[in-house]
Amino acid sequence: MSNINLKYLAKELNMSISTVSRALRDEWDVSEETKIRVNALAKKLNYTPNPFASSLRRQSSQTIAVVVPEIANNFFTLAIDGIETVARYKNYHVLIYITHDDYEREKSIINHFQNGRIDGVIMSVSSDSKDYTHLSELHEKGVPIVFFDRVCHEIETTKISTDDFTSSFKATEHLIQNGCKQIAFLSLTQHLSIESKRKAGYLEALLKYNITPNDNWIVECTNDHAVSEAKIKTLLSSTNRPAGVFTTVEKLAIQTYKICQDLNIRIPKQLQVLSYANLITAPLLNPPLTTITQPAFDIGTTAAETLFSHLKKKQHTIPNENIVLKSTLYIRHSTVKL
Amino acid sequence: MSNINLKYLAKELNMSISTVSRALRDEWDVSEETKIRVNALAKKLNYTPNPFASSLRRQSSQTIAVVVPEIANNFFTLAIDGIETVARYKNYHVLIYITHDDYEREKSIINHFQNGRIDGVIMSVSSDSKDYTHLSELHEKGVPIVFFDRVCHEIETTKISTDDFTSSFKATEHLIQNGCKQIAFLSLTQHLSIESKRKAGYLEALLKYNITPNDNWIVECTNDHAVSEAKIKTLLSSTNRPAGVFTTVEKLAIQTYKICQDLNIRIPKQLQVLSYANLITAPLLNPPLTTITQPAFDIGTTAAETLFSHLKKKQHTIPNENIVLKSTLYIRHSTVKL
DNA sequence: CTGTTAGCGCTTTCAG
DNA sequence: CTGAAAGCGCTAACAG
Numbered sequence: 011m012s013n014i015n016l017k018y019l020a021k022e023l024n025m026s027i028s029t030v031s032r033a034l035r036d037e038w039d040v041s042e043e044t045k046i047r048v049n050a051l052a053k054k055l056n057y058t059p060n061p062f063a064s065s066l067r068r069q070s071s072q073t074i075a076v077v078v079p080e081i082a083n084n085f086f087t088l089a090i091d092g093i094e095t096v097a098r099y100k101n102y103h104v105l106i107y108i109t110h111d112d113y114e115r116e117k118s119i120i121n122h123f124q125n126g127r128i129d130g131v132i133m134s135v136s137s138d139s140k141d142y143t144h145l146s147e148l149h150e151k152g153v154p155i156v157f158f159d160r161v162c163h164e165i166e167t168t169k170i171s172t173d174d175f176t177s178s179f180k181a182t183e184h185l186i187q188n189g190c191k192q193i194a195f196l197s198l199t200q201h202l203s204i205e206s207k208r209k210a211g212y213l214e215a216l217l218k219y220n221i222t223p224n225d226n227w228i229v230e231c232t233n234d235h236a237v238s239e240a241k242i243k244t245l246l247s248s249t250n251r252p253a254g255v256f257t258t259v260e261k262l263a264i265q266t267y268k269i270c271q272d273l274n275i276r277i278p279k280q281l282q283v284l285s286y287a288n289l290i291t292a293p294l295l296n297p298p299l300t301t302i303t304q305p306a307f308d309i310g311t312t313a314a315e316t317l318f319s320h321l322k323k324k325q326h327t328i329p330n331e332n333i334v335l336k337s338t339l340y341i342r343h344s345t346v347k348l
Numbered sequence: 349m350s351n352i353n354l355k356y357l358a359k360e361l362n363m364s365i366s367t368v369s370r371a372l373r374d375e376w377d378v379s380e381e382t383k384i385r386v387n388a389l390a391k392k393l394n395y396t397p398n399p400f401a402s403s404l405r406r407q408s409s410q411t412i413a414v415v416v417p418e419i420a421n422n423f424f425t426l427a428i429d430g431i432e433t434v435a436r437y438k439n440y441h442v443l444i445y446i447t448h449d450d451y452e453r454e455k456s457i458i459n460h461f462q463n464g465r466i467d468g469v470i471m472s473v474s475s476d477s478k479d480y481t482h483l484s485e486l487h488e489k490g491v492p493i494v495f496f497d498r499v500c501h502e503i504e505t506t507k508i509s510t511d512d513f514t515s516s517f518k519a520t521e522h523l524i525q526n527g528c529k530q531i532a533f534l535s536l537t538q539h540l541s542i543e544s545k546r547k548a549g550y551l552e553a554l555l556k557y558n559i560t561p562n563d564n565w566i567v568e569c570t571n572d573h574a575v576s577e578a579k580i581k582t583l584l585s586s587t588n589r590p591a592g593v594f595t596t597v598e599k600l601a602i603q604t605y606k607i608c609q610d611l612n613i614r615i616p617k618q619l620q621v622l623s624y625a626n627l628i629t630a631p632l633l634n635p636p637l638t639t640i641t642q643p644a645f646d647i648g649t650t651a652a653e654t655l656f657s658h659l660k661k662k663q664h665t666i667p668n669e670n671i672v673l674k675s676t677l678y679i680r681h682s683t684v685k686l
Numbered sequence: 687c688t689g690t691t692a693g694c695g696c697t698t699t700c701a702g
Numbered sequence: 703c704t705g706a707a708a709g710c711g712c713t714a715a716c717a718g
Contacts, residue, residue: 015711026689031713041687058463062404063711066694071400073443081425081432082628091419094446098453103465105411106444108432115436125396127441267632289629290420294605296634353695364705369697379703401695404710 014055023051034059070129073103074317077119077133079111079160083260084288085306086134089158092310093132100318102129111233113138120144123153130154130317132310135162137199137233154320154328158313159304160202166330170313172304174204177337178211178256181284181302184339185254186219190282194227194245194252196262208258208286227252231262238262242269246281254282263287263299286337298342305335352393361389372397408467411441412655415457415471417449417498421598422626423644424472427496430648431470438656440467449571451476458482461491468492468655470648473500475537475571492658492666496651497642498540504668508651510642512542515675516549516594519622519640522677523592524557528620532565532583532590534600546596546624565590569600576600580607584619592620601625601637624675636680643673 020027025044032040033048034057051057065071076093078086090106097104105128109116116136121144123131131153135145142164149155149165161169185193195212197205209228216223229245231238242262245252246269257263263285275281287301312333320328358365363382370378371386372395389395403409414431416424428444435442443466447454454474459482461469469491473483480502487493487503499507523531533550535543547566554561567583569576580600583590584607595601601623613619625639650671658666 017711027711028690028713029688032688035713039687044687056462058460060404060463060711061465062400062409063694064713066398066400066404066696067711067713069694076444081429082422083425084420087419087421087425090444091446094419094444098445103443104445105441106414106428106432107436107442108429122396122441124394125398127399264628264632267629271632290602291605291627291629291633294602294609294634295629295632355695365695366697366706367704369695370704373697377703382703398695401710402697404712405695405697407710 014057015060019048019051019055019057023047065126069126071103071127072101073105073128074314075105075107075123075128075131075133077107077109077116077131079109079134079136081106081108084290085159085260085304088288088306089134089310089313092307092312093314094310096311096314096318100314102318109136111136111138113141117144120148123148124151128153129321130156132156132158132313132317134158134160135202136160137202137205140201154317156313156317156328158309160204161332163203167328168316168331168333170309170316170333170335171204172309172335172337174207175211175214177286177302177339178208179215180211181300181339182212182215182256183218184300184341185256185282185284186215186221188282190254191219191221192224192227192252193254193256193282193284194224194229196229196231196242196245196255196257196266198231198233198259198262200230205258212256224252226250235265238265239269242266243273246270246275247273252281254284257283257285260285260287260289263289267295267299292340293342300342301340302337303340304337308335352395353398357386357389357393357395361385403464407464409441409465410439411443411466412652413443413445413461413466413469413471415445415447415454415469417447417472417474419444419446422628423497423598423642426626426644427472427648427651430645430650431652432648434649434652434656438652440656447474449474449476451478455482458486461486462489466491467659468494470494470496470651470655472496472498473540474498475540475543478539492655494651494655494666496647498542501541505666506654506669506671508647508654508671508673509542510647510673510675512545513549513552515624515640515677516546517553518549519638519677520550520553520594521556522638522679523594523620523622524553524559526620528592529557529559530562530565530590531592531594531620531622532562532567534567534569534580534583534593534595534604536569536571536597536600538568543596550594562590564588573603576603577607580604581611584608584613585611590619592622595621595623598623598625598627601627605633605637630678631680638680639678640675641678642675646673 016027016030020030030048033045076090094104107119113136116139142162145162146165156168158170161171199205229241231241255266263283266283284300288303288306292299292301354365354368358368368386371383414428432442445457451474454477480500483500484503494506496508499509567579569579593604601621604621622638626641626644630637630639
C-alpha cells in the first residue's frame with residue numbers, strides 16, 4: 011500500500027488538497043501551469059489514487075461483476091474474454107463469480123452485490139434456479155443487470171441472446187435434409203428459456219417434415235454426470251436407436267461421443283451428432299461434430315457495452331429489450347450463416 | 349446502493365455507532381443482549397456493510413487479482429475455477445485480468461495494483477515478457493504475489509508449477525519406446541522457464557536413447573497464428589518429415605492436427621502427436637492425442653491457499669519456494685502417473 | 687483560478 | 703460494557 015496521497019502531494023507543492031485533486035482529474039477550473047506541476051510530481055512519485063476513498067465518496071466502484079454457471083466451457087470463457095476486453099478499455103474492473111449451476115451459491119453471490127461493491131452485473135443464470143426473487147430484489151435496489159444467453163425473462167432489463175429457435179430449427183432441418191430423420195433431443199433442463207426455445211425449434215423442424223416426435227428420444231438430462239450418462243446409454247443401446255442426436259449443450263455432445271466409444275457404436279455411419287458448442291476441436295472429431303456456434307465473444311462485448319453505456323448515463327433503468335445475435339452452423343469445413 | 353448503514357441502525361436502536369459496529373463483528377466486549385438486538389435488526393433490514401468504508405479504514409480489500417495470459421484455454425480456466433472456489437470459501441473476491449500474452453498490457457494491469465485495490469496477486473506471466481521490473485516493483489511495494497505455471501524466477505516468492513522436465517522426459521520416452529524416434533519439438537517461445545524445462549526433458553530423452561536431435565525439427569513458434577502455421581506447414585510438408593510431434597502447448601497441438609487435415613497427412617499411421625493439454629476432447633480425436641495433463645484445478649487451489657494463508661498472517665514475505673505438482677500422461681484410455 | 691470545509695461509512699483508540 | 707471522537711483518502715459544494 012503506497013503511502014503517498016493527495017495530502018502528501020499537496021504539502022510538497024504548497025497547494026491545497028482539492029487543487030491537487032482537481033488538477034489530477036484535469037478539471038477545467040485549474041490553470042495549465044498547476045496541472046503540469048501537479049502531474050509532474052504525481053508521475054515522479056508514481057502516485058495512484060486510493061480506489062476505496064474515491065469509491066466511498068463517489069458511490070461508484072468502477073467495478074462490475076460477471077456471474078456465470080461454469081467456466082470450463084468455451085462459450086462462457088469467450089464471453090468473459092469479450093467482457094474483460096471492453097471493461098479494460100473503459101477502465102472498469104471485473105469481478106468473477108462461478109455458480110456451478112447451484113441455486114444456493116447463486117443466491118449467496120447475488121446477496122453480496124447489494125452494498126455497492128459493484129456498479130453492475132452481467133450474468134447467465136444457473137440452470138438450477140427456478141426462483142428469481144434474489145435477482146429481482148437486486149434489480150429493485152437499482153443495481154443494473156444485463157443477462158446473456160441463459161437469461162431471466164422475469165426481470166425487465168436488457169438480455170443478450172442468440173436466435174435459439176431459428177438455429178435449432180435450421181440445424182435440425184439440415185440433418186433431416188441429409189437423410190437423418192430419426193433424431194433424438196438431449197437437453198439439460200426445462201427451466202431455462204434457451205432450452206425450451208431450442209426444443210421448440212427442433213420440434214418445429216420435425217413438424218415441417220411430418221416426422222412424429224418419439225417421446226423416448228426426448229431426454230432431459232441433469233447436471234449430474236452419472237444420471238445423464240445412464241440416460242444416454244439407455245437411449246443409445248436401445249434396439250430402436252435414433253440415427254442422429256441433437257444436444258443443446260456442449261457437455262452432452264462430448265458425453266455422447268464418449269458413450270459411443272464405450273459402447274463401440276460406429277458413429278460415422280450410424281450416428282450424426284449435432285450440438286450447440288464453441289469447441290475448437292469440433293472439426294477434428296471423428297466424425298466431425300456439427301456445431302451451432304454462438305458468437306460468444308461478441309455476446310460478451312455487447313453485454314458489456316450495454317451495461318457501460320447505461321452506467322455512464324447514471325440511468326439505472328436499462329431498457330427492457332432483447333438483443334438477438336446470430337449463430338453459425340459449422341458442418342465440417344463449411345459454414346452456414348443461420 | 350443500500351442506504352441503511354451503521355448510523356441508521358444505531359439511531360433505531362438508541363445506541364452508538366461504535367457499539368453497533370462491535371456487536372456486528374461479534375467482539376468480546378459487548379453484551380450478549382445487545383448483540384442479539386443488533387443482529388436481529390440488521391437481519392431484518394438486510395444490512396450489509398459498505399465494503400469501501402471498511403477497506404479504506406482497514407487498508408485491506410478482501411479482494412485478490414488473477415492475471416492470466418489467456419482464458420480460452422482449459423488449463424487457465426480450471427486454475428481460475430480452483431482459485432475462485434477457495435476464494436469464495438475464504439470470503440474473498442476475485443478480479444480477473446487477461447494479458448493476451450501482451451507485455452504492455454501486462455505492465456498496465458500490474459500498475460493498477462499499487463494502490464491497495466487488491467490484497468494479493470496470483471499470476472501466470474505473459475510469454476511476451478522478457479523484463480520483469482514491473483513485477484519486482486510491485487513485489488517490493490509489499491504486494492504479495494504467487495506465480496503459477498508460467499512463473500517468474502526473478503522474484504522471491506512462492507511458485508506453483510508442475511514437473512515440466514520429468515513429464516517431458518517421460519512422455520518423449522513413451523513415444524520412443526513405442527517406436528517413434530523421429531520427434532519434432534514445437535514450442536511457443538524461449539523466454540518462459542516452463543518452455544525451456546520442457547525442451548530440456550525432450551532433449552534428455554533423445555540423449556538417453558542416443559538419438560541425435562535434428563535442428564530442423566526443433567521449431568520455435570510465436571503467438572502469431574499465421575507465423576506458426578507457416579512453420580508447422582514447412583515442417584510437415586518436408587520430405588524429411590518427423591514421425592511424431594511434441595508440442596509444449598495445447599494451441600500448437602490443435603494447429604498441428606488442423607494442418608495435417610489440410611495437407612491430407614494421414615495422422616494415424618504416420619504422425620504421433622503429444623502435447624501438454626487439458627483438453628476434454630483429447631481421447632475423441634483421431635488418433636487420440638496423447639496428452640500431458642497438468643492438475644490445473646489443484647494448481648489453482650494451491651496458489652490460492654498459499655496466498656490466503658499469508659494474507660491471514662499479515663506476513664507479506666511469502667517464502668521463496670517452489671511447489672511442484674505432478675502431471676499425468678493420458679494415452680487413449682489409460683493413464684500413467686508421471 | 688484556489689482554498690476551506692464537510693462529509694462518504696466504517697473501525698479503532700480512548701474515556702468513562 | 704458503552705459512547706465520543708478521530709480519521710482512512712478522496713470529492714464536491716461553497717466561498718473567496
